[in-house]
Amino acid sequence: MADPSVLALxxxxxxxxxxxxxxxxxMWVFLVTEVMLFGGLFTAFFVYRLxxxxxxxxxxxxxxxxxxxxxxxxxxxSSFAMAMAVHSAEVGKRGRLxxxxxxxxxxGFVFLGLKFWEYYLHYLHHEFPAISFHNTxxxxxxxxxxxxxxxxxxxxxxxxxxxxxxxxxxxLLRTLLGSFSESYHTxxxxxxxxxxxxxxxxxxxxxxxxxxxxxxx
Amino acid sequence: xxxxxxxxRTYAFTLMGLLxxxxxxxxxxxxxxxxxxxxxxxxxxxxxxxxxxxxFMHAFYDSxxxxxxxxxxxxxxxxxxxxxxxxxxxxxxxxxxxx
Numbered sequence: 001m002a003d004p005s006v007l008a009l010x011x012x013x014x015x016x017x018x019x020x021x022x023x024x025x026x027m028w029v030f031l032v033t034e035v036m037l038f039g040g041l042f043t044a045f046f047v048y049r050l051x052x053x054x055x056x057x058x059x060x061x062x063x064x065x066x067x068x069x070x071x072x073x074x075x076x077x078s079s080f081a082m083a084m085a086v087h088s089a090e091v092g093k094r095g096r097l098x099x100x101x102x103x104x105x106x107x108g109f110v111f112l113g114l115k116f117w118e119y120y121l122h123y124l125h126h127e128f129p130a131i132s133f134h135n136t137x138x139x140x141x142x143x144x145x146x147x148x149x150x151x152x153x154x155x156x157x158x159x160x161x162x163x164x165x166x167x168x169x170x171x172l173l174r175t176l177l178g179s180f181s182e183s184y185h186t187x188x189x190x191x192x193x194x195x196x197x198x199x200x201x202x203x204x205x206x207x208x209x210x211x212x213x214x215x216x217x
Numbered sequence: 218x219x220x221x222x223x224x225x226r227t228y229a230f231t232l233m234g235l236l237x238x239x240x241x242x243x244x245x246x247x248x249x250x251x252x253x254x255x256x257x258x259x260x261x262x263x264x265x266x267x268x269x270x271x272x273f274m275h276a277f278y279d280s281x282x283x284x285x286x287x288x289x290x291x292x293x294x295x296x297x298x299x300x301x302x303x304x305x306x307x308x309x310x311x312x313x314x315x316x
Contacts, residue, residue, distance in 0.1 A: 021280055021282070021283075024279065024283060025280075025282055025283055025286060028283050028286040028287060028290075029286055031290070032286060032287075032289065032290030032293070035290045035291070035293075035294050036290075036293065036294065036297075039294040039297055039298065040297070042298065043297055043298045043301050043302070046298065046302060047301065047302070047305050050302065050305055050306060051305070065243075065246075069239065069243045072239050073236055073239055076232065076235045076236060076239065077232070079235075079269065079273055080228060080231070080232040080235075080273075082273070083223070083228045083231075083272075083273045084225070084228060086222075087221050087223065087225060087228065090220075090221040090222060091221055189275075192273075192274075193274055196269050196270075196273045196274045197274070199269060199273075200265075200266045200269050200270065203262050203265045203266055203269070204259075204262050204266065206242075206262070207242065207258040207259055207261070207262035208255075208258070208259075210246070211242060211243075211245075211246035211254060211255070211258035212246075212254055212255050212258070214243075214246035214247050214254075215246065215247055215248055215249040215250075215254065216249075
């Protein structure tokens with residue numbers, strides 16, 4: 001397996017610090033494109049929300065609020081585990097790095113499990129647009145629109161989580177194969193940046209989908 | 218042993234802060250605050266996102282270049298959402314006949 005000391009400075013870079021910063025900036029630029037991807041959806045959501053506030057509050061009241069709140073805490077804890085993984089990599093503790101990466105992944109799977117259970121509950125309650133939707137309110141079409149946004153945005157988020165699990169799995173494998181050291185662990189940091197970003201997106205999803213109608217439950 | 222960017226202590230405080238804000242936003246959401254429910258939820262979400270970016274993602278400790286990239290993303294998103302919503306919010310303000 002690749003020797004960390006070779007990976008730490010490839011020939012096109014002046015020094016390891018420049019190499020690390022190049023990677024970090026590249027990752028942030030990618031995350032900015034992700035902000036734009038989700039940003040378009042957030043904008044569309046607010047356009048509809050402003051046009052149909054009552055129907056959107058009604059849709060929000062049908063959210064599984066408790067599962068959503070617990071899942072927010074779960075994802076925050078997963079982010080903390082990831083931060084601890086980066087910390088372990090920085091001080092060169094490979095065993096601890098592997099444990100924290102595994103913990104991050106496991107807690108991430110708990111989040112996905114709760115998320116899909118929630119989808120199933122919406123399916124049972126006929127709140128699943130196009131497939132199983134039944135609502136007798138006069139503004140049912142816009143309640144359904146709320147759920148279209150909900151499934152589209154949380155689905156895209158869950159898709160990012162699944163990709164993240166893959167990235168973390170690969171990072172864990174490379175950790176076990178000894179690719180990282182105190183002097184070279186940039187991929188751990190970049191995987192962390194991605195994971196924290198996905199967490200940040202969820203924080204906003206929780207705020208716009210679960211909170212507005214929580215008091216109407 | 219090299220010096221880590223952020224101490225375990227700081228990470229632990231960030232975790233506590235995030236969990237505290239999650240509890241706060243959940244409790245605030247269960248109250249009927251009229252038109253303030255959504256703005257309050259968004260402000261708390263913004264505070265949480267800032268904590269994650271600053272400490273978990275090290276933006277607070279990173280180079281100026283990283284912070285410029287981050288600020289660029291945020292500003293670009295604000296342009297997207299404000300200009301769009303300014304249009305939609307103000308459409309009904311002037312009573313044009315036949316509109």
